[in-house]
Amino acid sequence: xxxxxxxLRCLLRNRQVWLFCVLAMLQGCAAxxxxxxxxxxxxxxxxxxxxAGNALVSRGDYDAAMTQYNRALAQDIASADAHGNxxxxxxxxxxxxxxxxxxxxxxxxxPTELNWRLNLGAA
Numbered sequence: 001x002x003x004x005x006x007x008l009r010c011l012l013r014n015r016q017v018w019l020f021c022v023l024a025m026l027q028g029c030a031a032x033x034x035x036x037x038x039x040x041x042x043x044x045x046x047x048x049x050x051x052a053g054n055a056l057v058s059r060g061d062y063d064a065a066m067t068q069y070n071r072a073l074a075q076d077i078a079s080a081d082a083h084g085n086x087x088x089x090x091x092x093x094x095x096x097x098x099x100x101x102x103x104x105x106x107x108x109x110x111p112t113e114l115n116w117r118l119n120l121g122a123a
Contacts (some may be wrong), residue, residue: 083103
């Protein structure tokens with residue numbers, strides 16, 4: 001067990017691993033902000049907003065991504081994915097203290113999710 005803890009500590013310190021994990025998560029995400037069925041258009045779901053934010057992060061548009069994550073959080077303040085991905089955008093935008101806060105919120109919402117702990121360690 002101590003070896004596992006030391007390995008996790010090493011991973012948390014290694015920003016390259018964190019960045020690799022983030023980029024792997026963002027692969028294939030498409031920007032979607034509304035869902036259209038026939039002539040009706042409904043507001044985007046939390047998952048759609050998060051995917052849109054992820055696509056914007058992968059293109060380097062961090063401010064627009066943060067807007068999408070904020071919209072997702074307005075619909076579901078308890079979304080660990082929204083908090084965690086928001087922390088990624090904040091990190092890339094150089095807002096490290098805010099990134100730490102959002103990563104901590106993601107961990108509170110999903111304590112067993114390793115990605116959010118990696119985000120916190122990198123920030």
